[in-house]
Amino acid sequence: MERRSRSVERRHRTWSYKCKEFFRQFIAFMFSNIGIIGLVVGYTIAGSFMFIALEKDAYKSRLEEVRKIRNKTADTLWSVTCCDVFEEPMWKNIVHTELLNFQNGIVDEVLNHGYEGEKASTNRWSFSGSFLYSLSVITTIGYGNVAPRTEWGKLATIVYAIAGMPLFLLYLSNIGDILAKSFKWIYAKCHGFQGCSKCLAKYPENYPYPNGEQEQEGSQEDEGDIETEYSEEDEWSSDPGNDPQTITVPITLCLAIMVGYVCSGALLFSKWENWVFLDASYFCFISLSTIGFGDIVPKDKEGTSFKGVELSFIFCSMYLMLGMALIAMCFNLMQEEVVHKVRTCGLVLKRIILCRR
Template sequence: MERKRSRRYRYRQKSLGQKIKDFLRQFIAFMFSNVGIIGLVVGYTILGAFVFQAIEGSQDDDTGQRVVRLRNETAARLWQLTLRLNTLSRALWVANVSHEMLLYQEKVVEAIMDGFDGTEHSKVPQQWSFPGAFLYSLTVITTIGYGNVAPKTEWGKMTTILYAIIGMPLFLLYLSNIGDILAKSFKWIFARCCKCRGCACDRRRRELRRLQRQQELHQLQARRRGEVELELAALGPAPAPAPAAPNARAWQGPAGPLAVADPDAALDGEEDDDASGSDGSSLDDDPQSITVPITLCLTIMVGYVCGGALLFSRYESWDFLDGSYFCFISLSTIGFGDIVPGDKIYASQGIELSFILCSMYLMLGMALIAMCFNLMQEEVVAKMRGLVAAARAVCRCWGRRDRLREVAAEAGAAAAAVVVPGALRTPAAAAAAPATEDYDVDEVAEEEEEEEEEVVVVPRAASMRGRRGGI
């Protein structure tokens, strides 16, 4: 019975609330994935376009109609003024017309402050049409803010604040994820392009690898030589070293000869391994461990700006300099707003293609800029780590050198400070003393005669030989 109950409990269907929770959890995980974040940004921008079009579109129609009505009324008043005066007095007519024109000028300025751009809406599409509102929504979440289009109503201003609060972090997340994906993809392509044996990048990588191995071998060689010299200085002279291999350098240590392989022979073998395995083993390297040069990243950014300049110069009445200026100002999120797209498209084709092109160019371009920044950051970090490692190696080398000098000096002082009673020291020991230190045998003999039991200082090796001679 217990087993049947456990099976029933295991295969029991989920409730409707649990299903809704699981669906929402999976949906949120998908929306914040690499693919879902793109759709989320595009959908959020489209939603903002519809919202701003509904809020500001009616205000744009009212402003344009008010300006047209004001102009017609001003022209009618001028005609009535001319008919009423019916005089040839130029000064009187100019005074009345100037007053009417001043009133018209004030009304036009008020309309411009309300969003009027001076274009006839019967010939030119509205600035709050769907492509225009889409571009405005994109400039809000990207913090570009051209300034040529801005909300005039209270609801539009409050909606812009709320829209930016949610949209800017979302777009930053989009740049982070898409930039990381593009960076990994580009590094993989760059690694594949540099895998050929004759590639300059591959040759440079092999040369750096060889120099790194050579440096490691020399450091190991210097460390072993320092340890052996330190032990020899502390223990005194030892028998002659045993013969070593032809490609080895031997030093006598406390437990016998210590051989260190010749770095040239080791490097030759490693170069042969690199040459034989450059086509096979190098392909197994992790592409993500390869860094992209900064010059290549700068070339990509400059090329994208130049490509955008050529694109906009084809559809707009701009030259190459103005197109490059607009692309750089837009991609750098400066957004002065002195040059905006859309003029020539309206006059020639009658559609709003420039807003669509500009929106696509900005979304792809900012992701590409994020990719280049990621690659350049990795390159700079790798360079700085190399400099720090080189500085540490130099400091370690100098520190080891000074430490070996200090230890050698201490060992020499300790060997010279061994005290032996005068009774145990013989003339043979005194005669053997100059073999290691420059002592005067006559002076030692005179001192021995004067004080038989005096404690004198002799080298350790000589004292030990004296003991053996006395025994």
């Protein structure tokens, strides 16, 4: 009996240990680079279905309400015509009052209930439109052209943003760091950083003494000079400048990458949305900088199929996710370059002060 109980306990402990180990590895994977990308995409997709369920019926109800107002106005005008009202002032007064009521009803639906027309009401909360809305929430862009109208939709947006914004910031931090390291490696390979002379000019903080100063001080302290020969391999391995991760990328190159990405996106949006190139560039910059005025956004166009609208929203979402990661990469590279320049200036000033003493 004791042996059986012990074996059961061991099995239970082994099973619990395996479960704990599985959850530990699962959490570690989800917070890895690939896992974070999957989390962001999955979280945005889940938000899309949630907002479709909460807001799509609200737009349909608004559409029905506008149709009721329009039909009521038409019936009233027809009844006035059937009553044989031949006096022009009386007829105009009745029609004017009815048209004013119709106008006020439509304005109230637009301003207070978010009515945007029959076509917009059917496509605004499609999957791609909801995906773009969810992405604009967690990225803090917030175009404002689409907003929740129901109470549950507003509450869901608050909770969704509270959980989604830190997740997206973690995505930008990790993916931006990976892209920065990869770009630095490519930059180092393309320029072929070799030789200590380049490293001395590029990284003076790693060589605190000018040429000859260290040897002179050593000769004063020690009576004999010790000569040490280094091979080229030792020089390469000991040189910190030959490590791709110690190389800094020029700020001008980072700015050129960001400008190029904005211009390429502007070119694509100008063709896809039939925008002027300046308006497309304005939209790309406003979106990637998370300003998001919402005055220019991808939307339904006359003669565009429902599938074309879906592809437009999906392309915009992909452009934003990749672009914001690229912007984070450029900011990381520029930060390293600025820190390197400041340290170099500090070392130069320190040498000048020591020389004057």
